[in-house]
Amino acid sequence: MESEQKKSYPPGKIKIMNALSELMREKDFHSITTADIATTAGVTEGLIYKYFKDKKDLLYQVLNGHFQTFQxxxxxxxxxxxxxxxKLSIIIKTTLKSYSINRVFARILLLEVRNSPNYFESDAYDMVKIYSRTILDIINQGIKDGEIKEDIDPHALRQVxxxxxxxxxxGEVIFGKELDTDKVSEHICNIIFRGAKK
Amino acid sequence: MESEQKKSYPPGKIKIMNALSELMREKDFHSITTADIATTAGVTEGLIYKYFKDKKDLLYQVLNGHFQTFQxxxxxxxxxxxxxxxKLSIIIKTTLKSYSINRVFARILLLEVRNSPNYFESDAYDMVKIYSRTILDIINQGIKDGEIKEDIDPHALRQVxxxxxxxxxxGEVIFGKELDTDKVSEHICNIIFRGAKK
DNA sequence: TAAATAGGTTAGTAATACTTACTTACCTTA
DNA sequence: TAAGGTAAGTAAGTATTACTAACCTATTTA
Structure with a gap:
């Protein structure tokens, strides 16, 4: 059920990361205490700080673990x-599905890390940049190939x-709603590519 | 310069809210301590808890204050x-501009409150719902009036x-970048209404 | 065999959100 | 005009919690 980490990590480290992952399905990061994490993992609090610089570093590493699955x-x-x-349609659909399958990942990425500045110097953020860059490249190629209108601003399209x-x-992440990813991504693509105006 | 609160609030309460507002221009909420807030406001820590249930309640009330300006x-x-x-174009442009003018508001709304579940029971969130409902109503009216394609899903369009x-x-909120709101909103509207596909 | 290293524990400490008990000043209204 | 009530604010805590430092113990390595 758990176990995303296959690396040759020490067992305690894996247990700690899985424990936070598990707890984050129910609570937000800030209201999870290090004591919580330790007892859930079945280790002592001190061990957390053997493997992680601080609580946020633990969060970032968990995020990174989930990123593997995502990528x-x-x-x-x-x-x-x-x-x-x-390609863009597939990215939209697949990303939606990834977030849906892996809600803890989505929750961390969309709600928890963005408000701490040092996240943007982390490895995890580098991966976001690559992902984001990929989209921009496809857009630019699309304009070159004549598939996408040339009066479209590539950055704006990426933002949209x-x-x-x-x-x-x-809604999914916050309220735990179910999401029909196929349907939603189709609707979104319909709007973005074909436009809403009659 | 400060002073959004005109209500007949006690002076201490106003000072506390303005203090948090001020501090949030530089730091994220979590790394601002109650001691910080108190000294910046020129009151004692205890007073915070005379007017606010807890630190987050203070945050929500500050958010609400800014909402007034926004609305x-x-x-x-x-x-x-x-x-x-x-109407939708204006909302997009105006909202962007509001966020740009009032960055603390944007920062609270986009980064700080969403990860705590009890925000969604606050007055501030009620205002978000009204705002969000307004957009949906305009979309539905637009479909009825034949301005917007009838095969568009209204909720999806709102989401987009x-x-x-x-x-x-x-980018603006996190990195303090400048944003040309007129330009950006034009680009966004161009994509959403006219579509990106050639 | 000595020593270093890895995995883990125990028992703290400092900081910080929040509380409780108190003071002071102001406003009623009898 | 004085008593009583209340609103605004203070002072001095306490409990929780992130984080640390020192210690243990087994297994590898030289």
């Missing part, structure tokens, strides 16, 4: 397609795509 | 317009609109 899932889906619009995805997930 | 600004702009598309706005502000 693999995304990459496995895009490559085969030739059309850039199709990312914003739509994230906002669509919020 | 007034928005409302003053929409009413005169007749076209629904135009809100998501685009919020994501566009993130």
């Amino acid at each position: 693999n899932y995304i990459v496995s889906k895009i490559e085969t397609r030739k059309s850039n619009i199709e 795509i990312l914003g739509s995805i994230e906002h669509a997930c919020l | 007034n600004y928005i409302v003053s702009k929409i009413e005169t317009r007749k076209s629904n598309i135009e 609109i809100l998501g685009s706005i919020e994501h566009a502000c993130l």
